[in-house]
Amino acid sequence: MKQLLFLLAVLVGSTVSAFANSTDKTDYARPLTIPFPANAPYDPGIATLGKMLFFDPRLSGAQNISCASCHNPSFGWETPVETAIGAANEPLGRHAPTALNGAWGGPFFWDGRAATLEEQAAGPITAEVEMNATFEEVITRLSQVSEYKAWFTKLFPGKGITRDTILQAIATYERTVVSGWSPFDRWVEGDETAIPDNAKRGFDLFVGEAGCAECHSGWNFSDNDFHDIGLGTEDVGREALETGNIRMRHAFKTPGLRNIALRAPFMHAGQLPDLETVILHYATGGIQRESLSPLMITFEPNQRDLDDLVAFMESLTESETILPTPILPAN
Numbered sequence: 001m002k003q004l005l006f007l008l009a010v011l012v013g014s015t016v017s018a019f020a021n022s023t024d025k026t027d028y029a030r031p032l033t034i035p036f037p038a039n040a041p042y043d044p045g046i047a048t049l050g051k052m053l054f055f056d057p058r059l060s061g062a063q064n065i066s067c068a069s070c071h072n073p074s075f076g077w078e079t080p081v082e083t084a085i086g087a088a089n090e091p092l093g094r095h096a097p098t099a100l101n102g103a104w105g106g107p108f109f110w111d112g113r114a115a116t117l118e119e120q121a122a123g124p125i126t127a128e129v130e131m132n133a134t135f136e137e138v139i140t141r142l143s144q145v146s147e148y149k150a151w152f153t154k155l156f157p158g159k160g161i162t163r164d165t166i167l168q169a170i171a172t173y174e175r176t177v178v179s180g181w182s183p184f185d186r187w188v189e190g191d192e193t194a195i196p197d198n199a200k201r202g203f204d205l206f207v208g209e210a211g212c213a214e215c216h217s218g219w220n221f222s223d224n225d226f227h228d229i230g231l232g233t234e235d236v237g238r239e240a241l242e243t244g245n246i247r248m249r250h251a252f253k254t255p256g257l258r259n260i261a262l263r264a265p266f267m268h269a270g271q272l273p274d275l276e277t278v279i280l281h282y283a284t285g286g287i288q289r290e291s292l293s294p295l296m297i298t299f300e301p302n303q304r305d306l307d308d309l310v311a312f313m314e315s316l317t318e319s320e321t322i323l324p325t326p327i328l329p330a331n
Contacts, residue, residue: 024207025188030219034103034175040118040168042175045155050173052148052326053166058141060087060131067124067170071099073323076263077177082270086129093235095270098263101220101256103175110252110268111238112226117171122163135163142166147329179220179258180318187315195315198304202312205305210282212309214295221257221316227293228252230286231271239291249291261314275310 036042053059054067070084071077077099079085084096094110102108108120124130125138142148142161149161156165184203186194207213217223226238228250238248252268266272272281285298301309 024203027217028184028219028221029188030181030185031104034178036103036172036175037116040172043155043172045151046169046172047176048173048326049151049155050169050171052328053170054173055326056328058145059125059133059138059166061133061137062087063141065131067099067121070096070124070130073321074262076100076259076261078263080264082265084130086127087132088129090129092129094268095265097253097255098259099174099177100179100258102177104218104220105222105224105256107224107253111241112253113241117174118164118167121167121170121174135166138166139163145329145331179316180321182258182316182318184312184315196311198308199311199315202308202310205301205309206312209299210279210301210305210309211295211297211299212282215254215293216257222254224254226251226253227295228286228289228291229282230288230292230296231267231281232287233269233271235268237268246291247293250289251291251293257313257316259317261317275313276306279306279309 034042054071057063057066057069059066065087070079072079078096082091083094084092086092097108097110102117102120106115106117108114108117109123114120114123122135125133126135139161142152152159152161152165155169156162159165183194184199187200205212206216215223215225215227226248228237228247229252231250233250236249238251238253239245242248261275264274266275266278272278279301282296283299283301285296286292
């Protein structure tokens with residue numbers, strides 16, 4: 001099966017909300033399937049293997065950190081600190097981006113330097129300041145674990161444990177990391193009691209006067225593009241990959257907003273501590289400079305507007321999370 005059916009059919013209600021019309025709501029309806037690439041179709045065994053690898057510190061040089069160390073399910077698949085902490089217990093330069101909904105999210109990293117989840121998975125494993133390992137030592141280490149050796153042999157006939165099969169397994173698992181059903185989703189389906197009136201007003205502001213939907217679009221609330229939103233930073237962002245493109249200076253990828261209430265602090269370096277502060281930053285229009293995105297608009301929210309926008313974003317949090325951590329094979 002090339003696509004994993006993970007949701008029931010979305011039944012879009014015909015009732016029009018007093019705060020936002022049904023067309024606006026259905027623009028944010030959940031998809032029915034997870035998109036998997038043709039060269040790496042969904043396989044439950046490979047996804048299970050990838051989950052073990054995602055949580056296994058043996059993929060780091062000192063065997064003291066795993067992918068889940070920076071992409072913690074309890075914190076929206078991020079970490080609750082300004083910037084991620086590497087294997088040497090030193091802070092990194094950027095906040096850990098969420099691993100949620102990566103199947104819809106390319107390119108990856110704040111600057112988009114990885115085109116696929118496979119490329120993305122390779123980066124932290126080999127980065128000296130992050131997991132600080134080499135694939136040679138990881139392959140040797142995993143090959144010494146009989147259970148890993150058996151599963152790689154079964155799932156990747158004729159290949160076994162290689163750099164590519166390790167990355168395919170991790171990426172396959174990451175594509176199954178999907179935010180769960182939220183009150184907002186039930187409202188999209190037509191249940192007018194699913195979210196409170198202040199969240200409905202917040203959605204109306206989000207797609208209207210506040211201009212948030214210009215970048216935070218689609219079911220995952222991201223255009224997967226890069227924008228300078230006027231934050232104080234020396235990090236050139238996307239311009240490091242698009243040298244000379246002034247619009248990409250200080251530009252970072254638009255993060256999705258699913259489970260956003262669990263993911264503080266916010267922005268590419270964790271500069272903003274809470275959602276109200278985020279809204280106030282956007283309301284001011286950010287630092288005025290040549291690279292500033294033309295989509296940055298100013299508005300003057302009162303306290304009710306701020307509360308309503310926060311209530312809306314809180315409605316994007318999944319109602320229930322059940323994620324058993326894997327039992328890792330012994331040495």
